[in-house]
Amino acid sequence: MTSRPAHIAMFSIAAHGHVNPSLEVIRELVARGHRVTYAIPPVFAEKVAGTGAEVKPWHSTLPGPDDDPAAWGTTLLDNVEPFLADAVQALPQLIEAYQGDEPDLVLYDITSYPARVLAHRWGVPAISLSPNLVAWDGYEEEVAEPMWAEPKKTERGQAYYARFHAWLEENGITEHPDSFAGRPARSLVLIPRALQPNADRVDESVYSFVGACQGDRTAEGDWQRPAGAEKVVLVSLGSSFTKQPGFYRECVKAFGELPGWHLVLQIGRHVDPAALGDVSDTVEVRSWVPQLAILKQADLFVTHAGAGGSQEGLATATPMIAVPQAVDQFGNADMLRGLGVARRLDTQEATAEALREAALALVDDPEVARRLKDVQAEMAKEGGTRRAADLIEAELP
16 A cells, blocks of 8 residues: 655654664655654653654653663552653653644653543544554453542542542643543554463454554664573573572572573673672573564573563463463463463562473473464564554544
8 A cells, every 4th residue: 555655654662672663664654755753851862863753852740761670660650640640741841842843643652641642632643553452342441440449549649630630621622531542443463463461352353453563673783692602591581670680599499400401691781790690601691682583593481471572482482480480471481371371470489490300391392382373373463564654644634
């Protein structure tokens, strides 16, 4: 499908798990001749500019990608209040940034509340890009209402909703905050359908599963499998929840002395390698790794089961041990286990013995390998980047 070149504006927050899934879609839209602007805090400006999009920088009050995850707090209200506060202070900045340069269509990450407000102000279509699971018919009754029952009774919870309502009304929006945040008019889902709970109850007139939109990742660097390695295991808890020295020590104990195994251990920026003690030369400790390059050669992936990592494990047909840390990762871990391609271990259960036992069971199981190949084949049919761009062009006015 071709359409006239348009100005498409994308909005996101400074978090790897929210920006990365959109990048290939943006690159494709630019390649098709559209002018794409991308509103993002400066810490991600260079990464976004690499797609050919024009960066519209804005200042965010949210914890950044290098901040301690503890900055997000521990309760539901701790997690949601910063997004609303950030949206309220971001909106005037974004109105000014787009003054006289209004787009034909808005794309937005699910966390970008100002984007929906702006689309409403400008009278242009808006499409949500969801990097993780979406609401199904019955989601509110089964998940959201039980989760919010207690917080909504508190003074703090009521104040949060009052503030959200007032902000929406100020901007001419009468929708309830819950449906405003969780029920987009149109959404592209950037995960495989295999990772979506109750996929058969998702309204596909609203939500289109396009699967992983992965592109050329050679710029992230390469990785070579060591000559003597019979089995390679990658351990990574992503970019946010990496402050787990105890867990890493268990991984070293589990795989460091396993004959023929090579361990690649990504520990992030918050852990000193010295905290792991002496490690053998079959253990590679890195603060960051080119994950996809390693997964293409790995035999096992120990992951926090974030949406990005889960789908990379599926796309490369790599068996997984899921050790979820937060938010959607628990659900993803259960989905992977349900597909028959992973074991789930919660952090406190992830001892060296449990990790080793799960690893040996997974890597030699032909049924696991067969299921991974089936899921990989299904994912390949979802269309990825090109289909996402086609669907966006179809919504252009």
